[in-house]
Structure formats: C-alpha cells, structure tokens
Amino acid sequence: MTDAPRPSPVPAPEDPTWSEIVWGQFRKRKVAYGSMWGVVGLFVVAVYAPLFIAEKPFLWNAGDGWSSPWLATIFDRTVYPSGIDLFFNALLVFGTLLAIPLAWMWRRTAPLPRRPRGLVRRRWLTGALLAWFLSLAGALAADLQRGEVYYEELEARLEKDGTPPTAVWPMVRISPRNTDVTATMAPPSGKHWLGTDSAGRDVFARLLYGTRVSLTVGIFAVAIYCTFGTVVGAVAGFFGGRVDALLMRIVEVVICIPSLFLVLAVAAFIPKRSIFHIMLIIAVVAWTGPARLVRAEFLRLRELDFVASARAAGFSKAQIIFEEILPNAIGPVLVSATFGVASAILVESTMSFLGLGDASVPSWGQILATGRATSSWVLILAPGFAIFVTVSLLNLLGEGARDALDPKLRS
C-alpha cells in the first residue's frame, strides 16, 4: 500500500462552470463579441451624454469664485425634466464613483477560489447597488432647482461688458429640450451639428439623449415581461397538469391578440402617456414568449436526477423552482431577451413615429416623423441610422449568444 497522496500546495485547476463554457464559446464568435462591446458603447453614450452635450458649463468663474453649474443642476428637474434623465445622471455620477472601488475589488478577488470569490463579489455588488439606490433617492429628495440661470446668455452679456468669465464648457452647449424659434430646420452647423428640427431643437442632442430613451424602454420592458413570463412558465412547467393547462390556455389567448394593434390602441387611449406606460403596454403583450420557453425547459428539467435529489433533501417547492431548476432554464430566456430588447426599441420608435409615443422625451422615431413631415434628409437618416445600429448590434449579440448556448455548435 502506498502513502495517501499528500495535498499539493498548488490548488488543482477548477473545472469550468457552465457559464464559463458559454462565455468561452461566446468570445470565440468575433462578430457577436464585437457587438457586445458595441452595446456597451451605446450604454456609455447614454450614460455620459451630458459630458458631451449640456447647457450648463462644467466650471464657471465670473470673478466671484469657482462653481460648477453642470454638477449643481445634474439632478435638477427644471433642466432634466424626465425621470429617465435623472436615472441616467445618477448612473453617471454615483455609478462612476461606485465603479472605482468595485473595479479595485474585482482585481483583488480574481486569484481567490471560485466559492469565496463569488461570495465576496456578490456582497460588494449588493452593497454598491444599495448605495446607488440610496444616493439616487437622496438626490431626488433634495429636489434641487437651480436651472434658472442661462449661462450662455450671461457669458455673452459679461463679454460685452468687458468682464469675460472663465468657463469650461461641454463640447456642445445645448439641451435636447430647449427650442430656438429663430432657427427651425437649420442645416448642420458648428453650433447644431446635425441641424435643428421643426421646433428649433438640436437634432444631435436629441439623438444622443434618445439613446437613453431607447435603451430604457428596451431593457425595462423586457425585464418586466421576462420576469413575469419566467414565473408563469416556471409554475406551469413545474406543476404540470391542470395548472399547466390553464396557464397555457391563457398564453394561447394572449398570443392571438394582435400585439402592435393593441399596443397602439391602448397607448392612444391613455391621456397623459409617459414612456413608462409604453414599457408596460409592450410588456403586457410580450410575456408569452419567455413563458413558453421556460415552461419547455422546466418540463425537461423537472424529470432529471438533481431535482429528485433536491426533493429528497426536503427542499421546498419554491426553493426547487427558483434555486435549483431556474438557473438551468434561464439560458434561452436571456437569448430571447436580447432579441426582445431590439424589438421593444423598434416598437417604441414605431409608436413615436406614428405620433403615439411620449412627446416629452426625445425619441428617435419622433425625429424620423419630423423628417418625413418636413422631407429633410438629415432628420430621416440620422435617427434611422441610430435605430439601425442599435437593433443590428442587439440582433448580432443575440445570435451569438444563441449559438454559444447551443451544445451542438460547440467547438
């Protein structure tokens, strides 16, 4: 008999987890991997839009000391009236601040074994999310209102008086909402990079801030209906029998409802519709997709051994559904969610194009509708290109993710 093997000082390499395999497969698909970075880029544009385009200077000194009107108005409802903008500005300020310690922690925990690493990272992420929400709530509760000074006019006046202020401005000094009635339908120029629309609003600014609207609609609508659909599908697939039959009947009914028509009709009958109504309406008709996917996965998975062992170990039904089976069934939902974001963005821009969107936020479809009404090439091509790029990137990302999840295509 030989000696028992001594524990080696170097830990054995861990077997890759399912998500690591899928990630490896995904990285091999260059186009999809590039599209993922493209989508990340869109997010960066959405979050950091006020760094390029804002109407207040970053720094201002008119002889009475330095101030930062840009930062002071970043949560000001008179400057950013839409909730979407406040949300993204919170990402811009607090998100950037929180990202620094998170990145540091990520680096520090990289050499740890999987289990403690996951635990630490999850804890930090939860903490960061909580801190972010608290900051957002604090910023909203403070209800800052300092937007009444128009620095551009002030600067011009001070220059005329011979006491020019020292100011650091964003690249483009304009707000997507301010109208300039003296310059409607202006051609592209140094001040208005893509010209102005029929109300005299800067198209470039609206295009850039429109990224925020499109991404919000896409992601929130999909998050709502995927959550709901997943729960319905999980319950139907896990319990089977009568519950399944009843839920699937409901799904069948909802599938037969002409969704775009219903979306348009319901949206039109809401008197003061906001972008949040539009997300909800999209979600109401679209939840059947993930419900059917998750149900199919559950029907397959619930017969497998690991579920039987979880039952034998005395796990509750909720635990089995959400902690044991769901993580294994979520892949197809994530893929369909990616395509779902693309189609939700298309639905929103179609609604805005038809004049049934939220008129208070800058939306690509609305710019295109102006372009069609005024027959202006810039107003047609610029938003069309933006929609096309966003939708293509998401579709390519989705296709890559689908292939990466498919065991038949593994290389």
Next chain:
Amino acid sequence: MLQYAVKRTLWMFPTFFLITMVVFTLINLAPGNPGGAEAEQQGGTTTSDAVRLFKQQFDLDKPILLNTRWALTRGDVRERIVVAHRLEGRAPTPAQLIAAKDALADDGNYLVQHLVGLLAEDPAPEIRALAADYLTRSASLPFVSERIGDPTAARDENRTRGAYNEAFKGWRCADGDAACLSDVTGKWQAWWEKERPRYEYTAGEKAWAFLFDTRFANYWWKLLHLDLGVSPNTRIPVLDTLLSKMKYSVSLSLTAVVLAYLIAVPLGVYSAVRSGSRSDTVLTIGLFVLYSLPTFFTGTVLLKLFADGDPLTWFPVGGFQSDAKELPVTTLGYLADVTWHVTLPILTSTSVALAALSRYARSGVIDVIRADYIRTARAKGLEEPIVIVKHAVRNGMIPILTLLGGFLPVLVSGSVVIEVVFTIPGMGSYLVDSINGRDYNAVMAVLLASAILTLVGILISDLSYALVDPRINLD
C-alpha cells in the same frame, strides 16, 4: 388528422371569446374618456342630456365586465349626492367630484329605488330636491337599438318610451321650496306605487344584471348579430367601412407576400448551397441589414428617393390610385395607374418579409443538406441539381411554408406603418384614424378581425406542418 382539425377548430371559439374579453377590457380600462370629445363640445358638463344619450347609445354608461350596481345602498347614493354637490361642507378633489357626478349619471335605473327613498324620507330639503332632480333622469327608460331585430317595432317602442320619459320631466324643484317639494314628492310617490316592481330587483334579476347588463355582454350580443356598431363620429356602420378598406390592404399585402416568397426561396437556397462562400456572406450580410432596418425608415427613404423629387419623382407620394378626375377609364389603364401607385409600398413590405423569409429558407436548407439521405442521394449518382431541388429544398422548405399561416393577419390588416407612410386608405390607416378619433367600435373591429385571422393562421400553420411532414403525428 381530421379529428385534430375539428378539435382545434372548435377550440377557436372559446379562445376567441377570451380574446375579445381581454382586448375589450384593456381598451376600456385604458384611462381616457371615450365620450370625452363629446363632453367637451357640450361645455364640459358630463351630465348634460346629449352626453347621456351618447353614452347610452354606445353603452358607455355601463360597467365593463361585471355589474354590481344592484348592491348600492341608500347611504351610497346619498354620499354621492353630497360629494357631487359639495353639500354638508364637503370639499372633494376635482377627480372625486367628477367620479361622483359620473356615477350618478351612469347608474341610471339602479338608483331609482334609493332616490325615491331619499326624496320621501331624507331630513335635508336640498337633498330631497336633488333626489327629485336625479329621478327625472334616472327613471327615464333607455332607448333600444334599432339595428337588431325588427326596426319598425324598435322605433315604435322608442316612441312610447320617449313619451313615457317626457311625462315626468317637470317633476322637480329649483331649490328646497317646501310646497313644491311636497307636491313633487306626492307625484313621485304615486308613480313609484305603480312602477315599483320594475326597480326592485329579485335575486334572478340581480344575477342577470351582474353578468349581462354590462358593456361587454352588450357588445357580444351585438357581435352575435354581426353588428360591430357604428362609428360615433360618422354614424356609418363599422362593418361597412371595414370591408371597403379591406380590398386595399389585401391586394397590397398579397402581392408583397407572393413576391417575397418568390424571391426569398431561391435566394435562401442559393445561399445555403453556397454556404460559406463569398456570395453567401454578401447575401447574408445584405439580408441582415434589411432585417434590422425598421419599416418606417425603409418606407420614408424610398419615398424621399423616388417620389419626393430628391432626386427622383418616378412615383406618386401616396395613395392607392389617382383622383377620380385623372383615373384612366380602361381596365388596363386603371391597373397601370394602381401599379404606379403601389410600387413603393409593395417594395417596402416585400423587403421586410423577404429578409425574414430568406433567412428561414437558408437555415432550413442548411439543416437538411447535412442529412444522411442527401449523402445517399449523391452517392447513388444523382446529379447535384436534382439532389438540391428534389431532396434538399422540399424538406428544407417546411419551416418557411408554415410561416405562411403567420402572414394571414398581416395580409388583411396590412401594415399600419406602411399604410400610414404611403397614405393608403387600408385597414392600418383606418385603425390609426379610429384611434385618433376615439372610435372604440372601429378599433375593436380591426383588432378582432386581426385576432380571427391570427387564430386561423395558427391553425393553418399547424395543419400544414402535419400535412407536409409525415413524421408529425397529431392524433
């Protein structure tokens, strides 16, 4: 197979019923006042007679799905009067005020017994006066529809009811004038003795009212008589308009779908056979681009390029045909005129369908082309074209063939966006116009037509799948 088809067809009826229920509820629940435009014209008072008649005519005074108005008590009714008229020092919010007024106007006959009670017994004279005032409206009989059953009988019935309603129009007092009040109370008491059974509900009547005295039940009752209602704006029956709009949408979409299939299938097969080659890559990228372009963008760009004179004016900017004055008289001329008008819209919708279809066709053939029986076919010496056309394409087309069913609803309802962009007076633009005109009946009609077609389309898909693919056994 037949058994399956029959079973599926029968299932369509309950499904359709549930669809109408969901769609109807969602549309009616959407906050927004259907009679709003009418009410504004009447000076904003939602209690005016014209608005009340309008609401009655379109069943808008009824609850949507379930009716619990028989369960009201005298206390509820008194409370509403107090709120609606700011009595007893109440200061309701505008929303509460409107809600109370609307409830008093809408509940109609269900209020009568409580109003009579209030008129006779309430201590406050102003409430008694208001009760009498509301009675003159609530006790009046609603008119019956002249569009169901015998119109002459309905007209006669309405004339009788009108005369009946007219009789007690003056039984009310300006204010809490005691002499007038006691006189009016006497009149209503006498009327109540006579009419009592009509307004005191038995359990059966309550159950009937709970389920059937509702907007939805009334809608279905009319639907069973193939009556989709009239448009509140034009007073033209919705069904007539719908049918007249259908011809534009159908001819447009049918051409587009046929064209899309004719182009997509060869394109997909070519791409699949040359899979991995440069021409396949170019085609795949091109179709992907087409697939990601939103319809309204493609349409707008085509319109601008070829119709708006920037740079070309080959085609008209919209419409299905020329104005009556310029319309050619010969059949050939007419066809040429229509073709000239619909080229751009058809191009747009074909390109949209084409992109999706040829992607399906390509992946369908690629899946099949690796199969063993294709290798066998090649091994036994068949020529490549025969292998592709007879063996691969036939099986590879199954998924795209079944998509045909999915095109049925699109076919008839047309694409909203394309019809709006090219100003074609089809069902899509009808829907948008009805939405903007708050024409609930028309919106419901378009939605239901589309739902029926979706149901039939899904059935056709499933059946054709089974017909084409012998491996699928449905029984």
